[in-house]
Amino acid sequence: MRFEELPTPCYVVDEGLLEKNLKILNGVMERTGCKIVLAQKAFSMYSLYPLIGEYLSGTTASGLFEARLGYEEMGKENHVFSPAYREDEIDEIIEICDHIIFNSFSQIEKFKDKALKAGRSIGLRINPECSTQIGHDIYNPCAPGSRFGVTLKNFRPDLLEGIEGLHFHTLCQQNSDDLETTLNAVEEKFGPYLRKMKWINFGGGHHITREDYDIPRLEACIKRMQDEYGLEVYLEPGEAVALNAGYLVTTVLDTLENSMNIAILDTSASCHMPDVLEMPYRPPLLGSGEVGEKPHTYRLGGQTCLAGDVIGDYSFDQPLKSGDRLVFGDMAIYTMVKNTTFNGMALPAIAVQDKDGECKVVRQFSYQDFKMRL
The missing domain is CATH 2.40.37.10 (Lyase, Ornithine Decarboxylase; Chain A, domain 1)
Structure with missing residues (x-):
């Protein structure tokens, strides 16, 4: 037709344009050794998951149904984050997800033992209280009163046992200079705890495949976490995967x-x-x-x-x-899914x-x- x-x-999704984006993202992975996973909340057209899986490390989900989709249709690394998990869903989430990121220490206390017993890697979302967006609080996870992530004031070092990674997601359609600013805030507030971790997740909102995106600065941010703290680095862009495709x-x-x-x-x-x-x-x-x-x-x-x-x-x-x-x-992005x-x-x-x-x-x-x- x-x-x-x-x-x-x-x-209509153009396979050639999608692959062009995937090659850019894969280049970042190859040069730095980081891992990039698809944020399904932006693009969940699973008929193209085999192609995406050729270039990326897996998927990330915002809940059980997305997690099932990534598990069934891509079958690679499967990450999940939710502000709070339902008790009637957590067992299946633990069964199919490799990385489970919690939003609070109370959620960790509630579900940690189950996740660790299943051999899963547990992460905690932090809130560095660093807003790099102006006038778009609907997209600002660091806005006052945000329900996302643990602030330094509410951080519990005594409950870090078993937690292997820290996750932050503060960006929306932004360049790597804003990532660098955010990373400075993360180090300033949570630096001592980074040395206790195995991985860090930079979240999404990185417009890596946009023409004016500063990829060398992004790669410098990745290397900084690897060299200074010995961390494995994850990114989970959604829009960048299918941007303009x-x-x-x-x-x-x-x-x-x-x-x-x-x-x-x-x-x-x-x-x-x-x-x-x-x-x-x-x-x-x-x-x-x-x-x-x-x-x-x-x-x-x-x-x-x-x-x-x-x-x-x-x-x-x-x-x-x-x-x-x-x-x-x-x-392609934020259309079919919404x-x-x-x-x-x-x-x-x-x-x-x-x-x-x-x-x-x-x-x-x-x-x-x-x-x-x-």
Whole structure:
């Protein structure tokens, strides 16, 4: 199937672009000896896990279901972190996860013995109270009142027995200068305890595959932990794995005018591209321009009843008409994993484009997928 023959709406992941990212990440691993695992919370398209597994060390999960997915579909190192684990799930988590990272000493006291008896490596998430983001507290794990990680004030050195690693995750779509700043804070507050550990996990949020990312600085940070403390270093990026490797193909259903030109699409910001509203974020649209850059500017919106279901304002060389197909870029990450059927919107199909340009639909959804969620 060719790209133009795909049903819409449809997420399409370009295998060649994904592999390009994976080679960059694998290069960091080869040069430094660190391990990089896929954060499934950003990208969980498991039909591509065999390819990802050729380059990365495994997966990391935010709970039982993601942990099962990584265990079943990639079968390499399997890490998990949760703010708190359920008693009715912890046994299965211990059974399938190699590294289990706890968010508090009370959780460690509750579940440590079980995990150690099973031969698992236990980690503790720390909060270095170092915010490198401004104005985005929804994405800031170090914001005041954060529920993530143990602060120095609440740290319990007397309960470190059996703990093999420390984990921090403070970044979101950031460069390695912010990692370096965070690492300084980690050393300042938790340095004495690093020497008691076997590994350290830098968490996610590293935009390693972005063009302007400073990879040498990242590698210097990794080597610093290895050389100074003898630690094995883990990173768990999500976005960097599939950054700019996917598309969302959609069709114009209608156009209208209300103070400006408006186009209604068969996709939805609210349902299919939630970061557009949550970040907020303006996704790239192939062949379009900024407002007023090209002769015809349109506000693009979805079919739902939400007044704010608007993707953004874009300009085009020609007027849009019913039946036109539009292609949004960077639509692999935080899309499939966060989409909804609000208003009964159908979920987009999921497809892979191979290196020859051929597309294969790996999943299509129906009314039953909507109904059975309810």
